[in-house]
Amino acid sequence: MTDKNIWTKLNFTASKEESAYDLLLTQSDQLVVATTGELKMDVEAVDSYLDVEPPKPIALYILYVVAPNLGNFRRKILTVVEGKEEGRFPVDIYCHIDDKKDENINKSEFLDKISEILNRKLVSNSIENLFQQSKEYSKNKPHE
Amino acid sequence: MNIGFWNVNSSDNNKDLSDSLVSLTSEKQLDIICIAEIKDATTLSFLKKINKSRTKQKYIQVKSVKNKLTIISRYANTVFEDKSSLYGSNRWIAHKISIPSIISFNLISVHFNSKLNWSEASLALECVNLSRDIALIESDSKCSETILIGDFNMNPFENGLVAANGINAVADLNYAFKKKSGREIDGTKYRYFYNPMWNFFGDFTEPYGTHYCRVAGHISHEWHIYDQIILRPTLKQYLDKPFIEIVKKIYSEDLTKKFSRPDKVKYSDHLPIVLKLKL
Numbered sequence: 001m002t003d004k005n006i007w008t009k010l011n012f013t014a015s016k017e018e019s020a021y022d023l024l025l026t027q028s029d030q031l032v033v034a035t036t037g038e039l040k041m042d043v044e045a046v047d048s049y050l051d052v053e054p055p056k057p058i059a060l061y062i063l064y065v066v067a068p069n070l071g072n073f074r075r076k077i078l079t080v081v082e083g084k085e086e087g088r089f090p091v092d093i094y095c096h097i098d099d100k101k102d103e104n105i106n107k108s109e110f111l112d113k114i115s116e117i118l119n120r121k122l123v124s125n126s127i128e129n130l131f132q133q134s135k136e137y138s139k140n141k142p143h144e
Numbered sequence: 145m146n147i148g149f150w151n152v153n154s155s156d157n158n159k160d161l162s163d164s165l166v167s168l169t170s171e172k173q174l175d176i177i178c179i180a181e182i183k184d185a186t187t188l189s190f191l192k193k194i195n196k197s198r199t200k201q202k203y204i205q206v207k208s209v210k211n212k213l214t215i216i217s218r219y220a221n222t223v224f225e226d227k228s229s230l231y232g233s234n235r236w237i238a239h240k241i242s243i244p245s246i247i248s249f250n251l252i253s254v255h256f257n258s259k260l261n262w263s264e265a266s267l268a269l270e271c272v273n274l275s276r277d278i279a280l281i282e283s284d285s286k287c288s289e290t291i292l293i294g295d296f297n298m299n300p301f302e303n304g305l306v307a308a309n310g311i312n313a314v315a316d317l318n319y320a321f322k323k324k325s326g327r328e329i330d331g332t333k334y335r336y337f338y339n340p341m342w343n344f345f346g347d348f349t350e351p352y353g354t355h356y357c358r359v360a361g362h363i364s365h366e367w368h369i370y371d372q373i374i375l376r377p378t379l380k381q382y383l384d385k386p387f388i389e390i391v392k393k394i395y396s397e398d399l400t401k402k403f404s405r406p407d408k409v410k411y412s413d414h415l416p417i418v419l420k421l422k423l
Contacts, residue, residue, distance in 0.1 A: 042200050046171055047395060062173065071223035072201045073243045074175075075423065133245035
């Protein structure tokens with residue numbers, strides 16, 4: 001029997017570090033409220049890898065805005081790229097509407113950066129247009 | 145909008161590729177996936193698995209009076225209008241897809257007979273039938289924008305796909321887009337399709353096709369692009385390169401083996417294909 005304990009330096013506390021995915025999910029109800037249910041936010045978590053040698057595992061969190069009244073049509077707004085080996089943060093954010101990339105975003109600035117992206121003219125127009133299209137269709141939808 | 149197709153080649157064996165289908169749908173973020181040669185049990189298993197962890201929109205099997213191919217989507221069934229009762233063949237399934245104020249188009253998923261059973265000439269002549277049915281579908285749906293997706297069992301250069309009275313699918317999007325009236329032969333006009341699959345020939349990028357087969361005798365093409373996405377050039381506004389992918393890997397699963405040929409023992413003798421429309 002030895003006094004050595006090889007497990008002492010590992011962290012077994014129940015709290016898990018919040019990821020970009022968790023932070024995004026905290027925002028999902030707000031869009032439903034703001035658009036009276038015309039739009040919803042959807043975040044898909046996808047395991048992937050960077051095609052470098054050797055391949056580097058990454059996690060992608062893809063933020064969609066969904067229009068339930070348009071048959072669940074969804075528009076891809078942005079993708080958060082988390083390098084699995086580096087931990088939860090920093091992350092890169094790629095916006096699919098204006099094709100701009102923000103790199104090395106820390107946890108403390110993450111939601112502010114997302115807000116800034118959503119408020120860029122092209123991006124906000126795209127989401128607002130989807131809202132208008134959904135609203136218009138709901139108003140004129142033939143009764144089933 | 146991402147649309148995928150995969151001939152999973154499991155109608156005559158016990159392969160259950162439902163896990164690979166879940167991975168493909170998830171990694172490629174497919175909104176619609178058309179599947180050929182899938183067993184009902186695999187479809188059920190795929191739907192169960194993909195919907196298991198989803199609190200969001202569930203994937204559904206799209207209804208059709210024809211059942212040669214299976215179509216799964218995360219869109220509501222109301223988006224799909226089945227047009228398959230307009231024609232006789234069970235080798236293609238047609239839907240008008242309408243997302244109000246966003247896009248409307250006809251999606252025709254196809255699975256032509258195998259060259260093991262049908263001659264090249266018969267397959268080419270079948271394209272004339274498909275062309276006739278496309279005209280019917282476009283007229284009935286009052287929508288002239290059509291996407292063909294599936295396993296044609298013909299390469300893009302073969303007669304049925306190239307012939308004006310067949311699919312009339314050319315490799316040049318800009319020309320096909322500008323020449324709206326199409327090609328005129330002896331007074332008859334034939335509208336063009338655009339076939340982007342021509343871009344995948346050769347060994348500059350892997351994979352070298354969607355299907356590999358070596359036949360006996362002197363002439364064997366070896367690599368084939370039987371699985372294709374062919375579209376009306378008027379859909380050009382939704383295309384942002386690279387808008388087509390032949391899928392070789394799903395996550396860490398390599399669907400190919402030696403010389404990048406499809407691993408038909410573990411997966412399928414065909415590789416999946418994906419179309420991305422920017423909406």
